[in-house]
Amino acid sequence: xxxxxxxxxxxxxxxxxxxxxxxxxxxxxxxxxxxxxxxxxxxxxxxxxxxxxxxxxxxxxxxxxxxxxxxxxxxxxxxxxxxxxxxxxxxxxxxxxxxxxxxxxxxxxxxxxxxxxxxxxxxxxxxxxxxxxxxxxxxxxxxxxxxxxxxxxxxxxxxxxxxxxxxxxxxxxxxxxxxxxxxxxxxxxxxxxxxxxxxxxxxx
Numbered sequence: 001x002x003x004x005x006x007x008x009x010x011x012x013x014x015x016x017x018x019x020x021x022x023x024x025x026x027x028x029x030x031x032x033x034x035x036x037x038x039x040x041x042x043x044x045x046x047x048x049x050x051x052x053x054x055x056x057x058x059x060x061x062x063x064x065x066x067x068x069x070x071x072x073x074x075x076x077x078x079x080x081x082x083x084x085x086x087x088x089x090x091x092x093x094x095x096x097x098x099x100x101x102x103x104x105x106x107x108x109x110x111x112x113x114x115x116x117x118x119x120x121x122x123x124x125x126x127x128x129x130x131x132x133x134x135x136x137x138x139x140x141x142x143x144x145x146x147x148x149x150x151x152x153x154x155x156x157x158x159x160x161x162x163x164x165x166x167x168x169x170x171x172x173x174x175x176x177x178x179x180x181x182x183x184x185x186x187x188x189x190x191x192x193x194x195x196x197x198x199x200x201x202x203x204x
Contacts, residue, residue, distance in 0.1 A: 018080045026074045033070055040084070041066075044091050051095035051152060053141050061098065065091045092157065096167060099145045139189040147182035154179050 016035065024032030044065060048058035068090050076086060140148055153164045154175075161179075165172045 018083060022073060022076060022083065025070060026076075028070075036069075037066055040087060043084070044087060047088060047091050048095060050140075050156070051092065051149060052098060053148075057098060061091065061094050065094050068094075088157070092153070093167065096149060099149055100168075139186055139193060142189045143182060143185050147178055147185055150175060150178040151182035151186065 016032075021032050021036055021039075025036055041062065045058060045062050048061045048065070049055065052058050052061065065087070069087055072090070076083065140151070143151065150164060150168070153159045153167065154161070159167070161172050161175050164170075165175045168175065170178075
């Protein structure tokens with residue numbers, strides 16, 4: 001009978017609605033914090049790993065991100081979609097800080113016309129046309145940090161050029177150029193990994 005009681009308790013806890021979970025976390029409820037972690041840690045860890053490529057760094061970033069989530073959740077109010085987007089932004093900002101720390105700043109400067117021409121080229125052959133996720137993941141790990149983060153932010157997480165420029169503290173033309181170069185770098189890597197797939201990806 002005791003076992004049945006525990007089982008029922010777990011089911012009830014897992015069915016807690018998000019707004020109630022957030023409210024309890026805002027009151028520093030340790031059980032609610034754990035439930036929030038259990039509910040979203042896989043989603044957020046996948047983002048950590050996608051941006052950093054290192055499991056050790058991804059593990060550390062996940063822990064740091066949840067600490068920030070717990071600290072900043074007090075002022076949050078919104079639906080689940082907004083809440084998930086808010087958590088993702090915390091994780092992505094943390095990943096950007098790590099990438100920025102481990103690489104030198106790129107001060108490349110380009111004019112608007114060159115950037116716009118580059119983006120048109122990238123959009124015409126963007127990664128959204130390519131469906132082999134496993135090969136994309138392998139190729140993404142071979143792209144330099146600077147280009148990979150820009151490609152992920154725009155093509156995967158759906159941020160605008162302006163939003164990415166603000167997040168990376170770069171100019172919009174520079175972000176557009178990095179995106180174009182990331183797409184080109186990705187195509188070249190895919191070609192080296194799998195020529196037949198590259199032909200499908202490139203439209204040849």
